[in-house]
Amino acid sequence: MKTHVKSLVVGGGAVGASIAYHLAKAGWETMLLERDELTSGSTWHAAGLLPLFNMGYATSHIHDYSVKFYKTLEAETGLNAGFYVVGNLRMAQTSERMDEYMLYASTAESVGIPYEWMTPAQIKDRWPLVRTEDLKGAIYHPTDGYINPADVTQAMAKGARQLGAEIVRRVQVDGYRWTGSEWIVSCTKMVEKGGNLVPSEETFEITAEHVVTATGNHAQRTARLLGIKIPAIPVEHQYIVTEPDPMLVEYRKNNPEHPVLRDADAKWYVREERGGWILGPYERNAPACFEYDVPQAFRADLFPLDLDRIEEEYMSMIHRIPSSETVGLKDDYNGPICYTPDGNPLVGPAPGLRNMWLAEGFSFGITAAGGTGYYLAQMMVQGEAEIDMAALDPKRYGSWMTTEYAARKNEECYEHVYILHHPDEEREACRPLRTAPCYDRVKAQGAQFGCVNGWERPNYYAPQGFDDHAARSFRRGGWWQYAVEEAKAIREGVGMIDATAFTKHLVRGPGATAFLDWFTCNKLPKVGRINLTYALTETGTTRTEYTIVRLAENEYYLISAGAWTAYDGDYLRKAAEDKMAEFGWIDIHDVTTQWGVFAVAGPKSRDLLGKLVKDANPATVLSNKRFPWLSMRNIELGMCPVRAVRVAYTGELGWELHHPIEMQNYLFDQIMAAGEDVGLKLVGARAQNWLRQEKSYRAFGNELGRDATPLEADLPRFIDMSKDFHGKAAMEQTGIRAKCCTLLIDGPEDADPWGREALYEGDTKVGRLTSGGYSVAFGKSIGMGYVRPDLAVEGTKLKVKMLDQLWDATVTCDSPYDPANATIRKDV
Template identity: 80%
Template sequence: MKSQVKALVVGGGAVGTSIAYHLARAGWQDVMLLERDELTSGSTWHAAGLLPYFNMSYATTHIHDYSIRFYKTLEEETGLDAGFFVVGNLRMAQTDARMDEYRLYATTAETCGVPFEWMTPAQIRDRWSLIHTDDLKGAIYHPTDGYINPADVTMAMAKGARRRGVTIERKWQVDGYAWKGDHWDVTLTKMVEKGGNLVPSDETTIVSAEHVVTATGNHAQRTARQLGIKMPAIPVEHQFIVTEPDPALVEYRKSHEQHPVIRDADAKWYVREERGGWILGPYELNAPARFEYGVPDSFRADLFPLDLERIEEEYMSMIHRIPSTETVGLKDDFNGPICYTPDGNPLIGPAPGLRNMWLAEGFSFGITAAGGAGYYLAQMMVDGEAEIDMASLDPKRFGEDWMTTEYAARKNEEAYEHVYILHHPDEERPACRPLRTGPCYDRQKAEGAQFGCVNGWERPNYYGPKDAPDSFDHDARSFRRGGWWQYAVDEAKAIREGVGLIDATAFAKHAVTGPGAAEFLSGFTCNKLPNVGRINLTYALSAAGTVRTEYTIVRRGEQDFYLVSAGAWAAYDGDYLRKAAEDYMAAGGGHVTIQDITSQWGVFAIAGPKSRDVLTTLVRDADPTTALSNKRFPWLSMRNIELGMVPVMALRVAYTGELGWELHHPIEMSAHLWDRLMDAGRPHGLKLVGGRAQNWLRMEKSYRAFGHELGRDATPLEAGLDRFVDCTRPYTGKPAMLETGIRSRCCTLLIDGPEDADPWGREALFTEDGERVGRLTSGGYSVAFGKAIGMGYVRPGLAQPGTRLKVRIMDALWDAEVTEDSPYDPKNEVIRRDG
């Protein structure tokens, strides 16, 4: 065995072999793959091998698309048949809401270039006569996917990897990782067979690796403990059964090609052919999480006992959908562990707090994702970034410090049972909630708040009726304008016309201090640093020159900075910030201290033409009437003020684009400050406002949002943020940003859409001649213009104001026009309003 390698991949399932293959194909010459048992002995061996395109995530759709295209090339390259049956994938709908879900999904597929067809019940019945269609509304059909033999495709990738120089070692278990400053020492133990079990021998060795990738599947919790990190990848039981041959199917196949993979999403199952019979795979309720604290040493390529009672409803619905299965016996059954994460998408990217340690864990659809995961992770490792934005799959997206094993297990069970539950774009899943709550949670709930969950924090999405039943929010969800829509309209209007109060406590907040703080931040971000008492919006760039993180920087002192970023990305932003500071100090820079102070500070945002009037009644100052004037408190400045008994770091900014302030305060005083603001606001008609109205308002100002317009696939110049980019000095990512040029351009569009639906921010954009030229990244409704609004990317020449385009909403094309940036108050006169 080699003792030193460039990259060590731990885990010999489909995901691990794909990563090793793609690292070698990308040019790394010294790659080793380790497997503690035999290749495919984890979840790969009992996977059903389906290759579904369907996914609401832009990044995951690209990953699935790459896998499906890549697997079709393996036989030509390796000589091994990967066992790919391109039979298509028929996803049926029993309800209009399900068809709306497919229409929304289709916009993501369209922007990624994934082919699909719409089918009516009659077309389904005419083509596949064994399917009962009387109660169907329609279906979406992917003709280019199907299913594959998991073992065959894994062995084909392993052979391709070996041909490219990868060393594959079996029966070696990792027992420890140690970072040595520029490489990892990985302690290995030889595993041997004993009495049918796999047990450690006395033979050990150490392999030094510049980079390590873990693709350990069901063993992810053991890996996490070895690395000293938290990782919400925990397996859940998944059952599927194989029937005896179905005589009707056998007869059908005498004159027809193989059936597509059939999915009845409303019945919560998939079915495919298997040697004249059928495989039924349900996603039922109450499937338990397993191995929360690690896989027992005795568990190898094993299964759990089948629980047929748990899947009885799904089994009966298969008989309803395919009547010929009623008299067919059961041939085989499988109940094995499949690793999940709280949102069902994998963890792909750098491990939190560690150098050159990469995670590829939590693959609930591992065969579908394996090829693409290897391809894009190899790009991240070799080139510094992938060609698509992988932030939505980053291992740190769930936070870290607050997350527990119990939380991950219960959320993963929920993700499993939600595989076929309607994926409303405004869905809020209930498991493990509420968990992280601000001090005003109960007050907000009493006012009718309907909460969303951001990084574990409960945050009001909107305020419904105070006397609404517990089911109100669920009933309000829709793929069109949900029951919450009018409430959000009223909240947005209140900020444009009067005054509104928003709880923004979930914002991520970091303090950057020390003698090297200013120099460090100057090289870390692309905008000039603000003067003391002032505020700047700035961006930390990736090595590829794209937007890695957005920060609002408040300069409290010469070497004292307060950084605010998106609440959903607290761990993601903080990890990047800390690692960058470590690099700066290692290169000889002055000392820098980074503190995550998110939970120490509450934040309320007050905005609207009357916001100054409300605050003036509370501010304690020698001259309260001028304390908040432009002269004493100009736009983009910070002042420490007192609102009643509460010391407040007030920022003259407003994400809504109205006159307003962010009120950052000691979190233990939040309830008191909330009550005082409510009392002071009542005479002025103050209205409580949630995140959905705020999101609409920021689009009227063309404010870009991280994870939407801003990400690792676009530079700040492509995002149209030239005014926040200082090209007069060096900083991370600047050369790559300038070299990249402008591949596409962010723009804002006003849309003449349908009366009952707005865009969600994933729709394809077309010219009036029907050519697809871009996609939306945000969407909603504009109260200022009385129509739908969106932001997105198009070819540079089409981003000019007045350009007429088309946007697909609910499978129809609607007129859209590119507007000037900040169509509401383009000269920022409102936000600078004096008083």
């Protein structure tokens, strides 16, 4: 057995085997350790489904790769992976469910996943055992189906061995130690005694440059060994296998196998199994398990079945497939399946650690295994994947996350597998948790909250008694009218947005200026000024967007997106540590929770703030001469000291008011009182999102990400090509593969795009939207996205796919609302 390798994979399920295969294929000397036998975790009892349906762009790519990759394994390894390409039929009982499928289909088209629409009559004609009179239709994927989890894992493991990887079973990892250049991994040989697997007295160490953990149900133990938090905790998932169904057996004499059937409104999947059926429900009240550790004695074991918990789903299967009513139960399975609070796995660099990679929290591990190995290997070997993997990054959860939070949110996520996935949905478990001081005040004003990185953030404001849940829709929900009023208030009067969730870092010290000049692509601002800039990846794509406020010669206040606090901070700190020897000492502090933020914007914003500002000459303190656009001033609003930044994400005259968070309620009350006679309106995030699109302001996680460079985002004005900065050469070498643009859309009267839609020129797909919404300035839908560079020209006529129809879209100029920025620069 080797004692030194380039990459060490810990965990021998489907995910670990895929990672070992792809790292070995990339040429890295790789070893995989498994504490028991390959597939002995959740892999062995997985149903092996391969659903392509997913609303996420990155996850859809991962699933699509897996389905294609698994079909190649037999030719490469000689092992049949047990892939049954029977298709996947996802049925809908309601029109709203069909709306969900049409929105999903937009993502599928962007990725290139084939699908077909089917009517109830077509379903009945093709699969007569399925009851269809109460269905609205279905979406059908002809290229997927199900696979044998053990067979595909063994095939990937054999492929990894053929490529030079070493796979060692019965080895438990007991510790990790970073030397500054590599990992020393402490291991114990496991032995079987009395049917249990126990540690032996044989211990040893393995040295690895890179380590990947794919430990599945053991993620909490892994987290303790690494000294980090991993919100991957299993939830009990049960499924049952019936005896043979005589009518199914008769049907199969002259017909091919049924596709995997999914009745999303009934919360189950069903597939054939040896003449009978497998029913897999996603019921309410499935409990989390192994919240702190997996018992040593738990191996390829199961929990007792709780039939009462799945009675509703079982009866609905009988309704949908009447022939199953008289069929007895043959087998039952109730085993742990790992989840995360949002259902996406945790794939990428571990927080705070070097060369430590996580691949944890896979609720659909068989579907995701192949693609995870492929894209994670790209990240490790090449520096980045070809798709933006930020949505799966482990650092999307910060240090505020606890075991209790993860367990309860994971239970909720399990229950929501088949709940309607509204783009505007907000799940309720564990809320409110992180609240700004003004939470109760804005709630009293009708705030309907969303959750961003645990923070409660107003999405919009509605009359008391308004039901946010009932207002959700795949079209213009009940909230839409209120967001329109809020957007108009900022365009025509004055509005205030609670932006406390913004991420804020203080960077200072003798090396701060040289570091930030290298770390970001734009010129650094002068003292008292601000700029917008980007930190790039090694491959030249956009890693983070920052607004930099220069407080002093070597002191900077960095503002970035509220959803990405740990993600941004980890990258910033690691980059600074790497450059201190070159640039000098750099001190970095996350000050997010020390500063509240109110964004006040609109033509009357100067009138509003002028009533509160305390100054020897209050009439001029907010003027262009004393307080120009893109500058920062320390001002006083009543008794509250404020770090005011003259910038507005909405594209209007406005200020961000960064204030000591302990004074937030005082400041809120002062602003609300002063705003009574100027028509101040509280505004939420949805209206803000529309307004920033009218200004073509790119958003990180939408237009900005690790799959596009700032040049492809069409942001040359924020790039100083006269200096050297991290990622510059790679950015230049990449060129312009696609280009970001803004489009005005003549869409349906009752719907706007969500930013997941495919773009067409004639019958040819030429790009996709990354943002969408409604423009109050133009009275129509608006969107931003990426198209072929030759099409990103004002006046280009395209089509956008919405609700399974093509709608006219026209590429407009950058910043179609006020392209000269006259309103932003407006003086007294």
